[in-house]
Amino acid sequence: MRTDLRTNIKAIIARAYVRVVGANREPSWWLTETLLPILSTAAYVYVYKALKAPEEYTGFVILGGTMSAYWMHVLWGMAAQFYWEKEIGNLDLYMIAPISRMSILLGMASGGIFHATTRAVCIFLAGSLIFGVDFSIISFPKLFAVFVLTLVGLYGLGMLFSSLFMLYGREAWHGVTLLQEPVHLLSGFFFPVKNLGFAVASGASLIPLTLGLDAMRQLAFKTGAKSGFINVNLEIIALVVLSIFFLVLSKYAWDFMEKLGKKEGRLTLRWQ
């Protein structure tokens, strides 16, 4: 199917528009996406305080809580999205529309980043100010590069998940639920990932957040380098590779799952 660039750009904007502007149909998200997420992050801070952990661990928790916002969005705003669309009855409309499937995914990602960033910024600012976190940025350009690459890799992974979960019913929902806590554990959201051992940390490095968080800890805290898993430069290279890998893989995954869905008649199957 031929698609032109202008139509695809309009599709990206349309999918992003719904997420940015449409969300204001329900203004309660200002409370639920800003103030409330800080609370569970704060609970983990107090765990470290109860254990009399070194001060930088508070910063690790705030950083982990901040990036958790993006992980939750990748799971619920990307991975499970086509499950929701199929349940509502929109998925077949996407298939019929003369647009590239990647433009749908890119639109979802770019629009969703707005909400995820709102949540992340609130957790970061409130957490840093309330708990007096002391950041010592070693290299701001590297830190920014790590952050951007982590998000690109993460949303590439999200695009892959959304392609894979497209044809599933409630297994998609439960599969996404299952990915929450185990990834929080394996990626070292609230502690340096090297404490899980080299083998586990290496396996977990397939998730861009693992290396991203580790690099951010090394670049943002005085004692970060001591708790690092591998060298920051290696982690940056790995994040570049992962980003490209997941973006390319998501394209092939979508094509495969779309063909499979059409063959098995599952694109319009609801309430499973």
Added chain:
Amino acid sequence: MAGFIKTKENLRTIKTAGRLGWAIESNWTEPFLFALYSIVRPIASSLILVVMYYVVTRGKTGLDLFAYIYVGNAFFMYVYNVLFGISWVIHDDREHYQMIRYIYISPIRMYYYLFGRGIAKMILTTVAVIITIAFGMLVLKIRIDLLAVNYPLLLFSVAVGIFIITCLGILLAGVSLITAHHSWALTEGIAGLFYLACGAIYPIDILPTWLQYLSKVLPLTYWLELVRRSILGKSMSTTLAGYSNFELVAIMAVTTLVLALFSHYIYRSIEYIARKHGKIDQLTNY
């Protein structure tokens, strides 16, 4: 006689809703995968705290504080799962299955329907808690003397705890009647508030004084303390250590009564607003 018939009808509602809830929770996959899913999630959730503890203390799991954190976190699963299980029913029945109007016009009371739908989550969470505690004892070597556990107090505390969480779930279910998909985030946020303020994973003594005032009015604080005392035989919170078990039960009863009345009032008020504005069966496409 009328009272007896009503009770019988309400029990039937709970039973039918319970069977429906169990079917929804479990029939999405094969039994083996469902069992694996039910085990992996709670263990992973507990292991986050275990690793955090290990990182700081270099693996000293024999300390009382570790048992305190672990047991509190295990039982806190009731809060999140049952809260979510009950409040999400409104969204599920309204948006996904589009059956809520038929439930509303059937001769049942919504309270009992919501409670019945939450039973599946209660059962699953009970299994998860048992698995988590067993994991803690067998793998992490947490010292729990099964012969020394105060089982009557434990069973009573768990039953009251489930009632407390049911009241909270019904309150949030009411809020869900007039919101779109943000009811999920609200449930997560409220659970986060309790996680922070109720001393689930640390003694409330380390909280700032203003937050401790909040802790002391929440029934879940006393619930968790009673559960820990019944299992571990001791308290680690200097704030709560001064209360006897009987005093904790009395405070929990009073705060629970206040919560139950508040939950009932809020739910009925919001339900009235939802009916008045035609929102009971609104489709928000979320």
